[in-house]
Amino acid sequence: MASDHVNQTMRTEMSRVKGLGAAKSGTEHFWQHRITAIANIPLAIAFIAIVISLQGKSREAVLHTLSQPLVAILMLLFVCSGLFHMRLGMQVIIEDYVHGEATKIAALIANTFFAILVGVMCVYALLRIGFGAI
Amino acid sequence: MRYLLSWNGYKEEMMTDIKAPAARPMAPRPLSPHLEIYRVTWTMAMSIFHRITGSALYVGTLMIAAWLVAAASGRSSFETAQWAMGSLLGQLVLFGYTWALLHHMLGGVRHLIWDSGTGYERSTRMNLARFTFIGSVSLTIVVWAIALYLR
Numbered sequence: 001m002a003s004d005h006v007n008q009t010m011r012t013e014m015s016r017v018k019g020l021g022a023a024k025s026g027t028e029h030f031w032q033h034r035i036t037a038i039a040n041i042p043l044a045i046a047f048i049a050i051v052i053s054l055q056g057k058s059r060e061a062v063l064h065t066l067s068q069p070l071v072a073i074l075m076l077l078f079v080c081s082g083l084f085h086m087r088l089g090m091q092v093i094i095e096d097y098v099h100g101e102a103t104k105i106a107a108l109i110a111n112t113f114f115a116i117l118v119g120v121m122c123v124y125a126l127l128r129i130g131f132g133a134i
Numbered sequence: 135m136r137y138l139l140s141w142n143g144y145k146e147e148m149m150t151d152i153k154a155p156a157a158r159p160m161a162p163r164p165l166s167p168h169l170e171i172y173r174v175t176w177t178m179a180m181s182i183f184h185r186i187t188g189s190a191l192y193v194g195t196l197m198i199a200a201w202l203v204a205a206a207s208g209r210s211s212f213e214t215a216q217w218a219m220g221s222l223l224g225q226l227v228l229f230g231y232t233w234a235l236l237h238h239m240l241g242g243v244r245h246l247i248w249d250s251g252t253g254y255e256r257s258t259r260m261n262l263a264r265f266t267f268i269g270s271v272s273l274t275i276v277v278w279a280i281a282l283y284l285r
Contacts (some may be wrong), residue, residue: 014202034246034249037242037245038161038246040242041239041241041242041243043240044235044239045277046232048187048232048235048236049277049278049280049281051198051201051228052232052277052278052282053230053281053282053284054279055216055219055220055225056216056220057216059205059209059212059213059216062205062212062216063205066202066205076206082195083195086188086191086192086195087161089188089192090188090192093188093189108250113276118196118199119193119202121199121202121203122198122202123207124197125202125203125206126201126204126206126207127200127204129202131205134206
């Protein structure tokens with residue numbers, strides 16, 4: 001009977017319907033990690049191929065390639081999707097291995113700051129080159 | 135979703151067998167077995183590689199970001215960055231970065247297959263893990279060959 005089920009659990013009906021669990025965020029982290037992973041498959045290949053092909057080239061050649069719209073857009077897409085994915089992945093590693101509450105929170109904040117720092121560095125550089133502001 | 139192969143899933147499974155001591159002084163609690171207990175298998179090694187390559191990419195991406203900022207900054211900073219990346223050490227790091235990226239990518243594909251609820255048979259998961267390693271090494275060489283050919 002349904003009433004028996006209600007009596008046997010500490011969880012409220014509302015908590016069961018919301019399905020957010022103990023961490024209060026449900027499966028959001030999991031899904032974001034998977035969706036960015038799928039996006040990263042083609043984008044990472046394009047990104048690394050572009051970076052390798054620019055090795056040893058003159059500054060003019062590098063700026064010329066990076067200011068091509070297709071190249072710039074692919075690079076920017078990878079930076080956004082890749083760094084979002086990277087932050088989620090490092091969050092899991094921190095939660096697995098860092099057990100002190102204060103250290104863990106500090107590490108999680110540092111992780112977010114690092115991902116945003118690297119992201120802004122890349123986006124700023126790519127946009128500046130892409131818009132020909134050099 | 136099943137996490138049969140994750141360390142935490144395994145540890146949680148082990149923990150359910152441990153009874154909490156009833157109002158007694160804390161005796162040394164049994165700990166779940168860790169890495170050194172197990173025989174090394176392909177799936178275990180590739181699970182660890184997935185984390186290591188992920189962490190390496192975390193640091194390595196900063197290097198590429200610095201190279202991009204140098205390109206956007208000016209001639210002298212770009213030439214310094216291009217020289218550093220073009221040195222033997224720089225090229226080795228970039229080659230390693232490529233392998234880490236492609237290995238992490240194929241490992242991710244393996245996880246997506248498992249997320250769909252398939253590929254859990256012993257032979258399948260061992261073959262998937264072998265494919266991750268062999269595939270990433272081959273793909274790294276192919277990507278570098280194409281990129282070097284195109285330039």
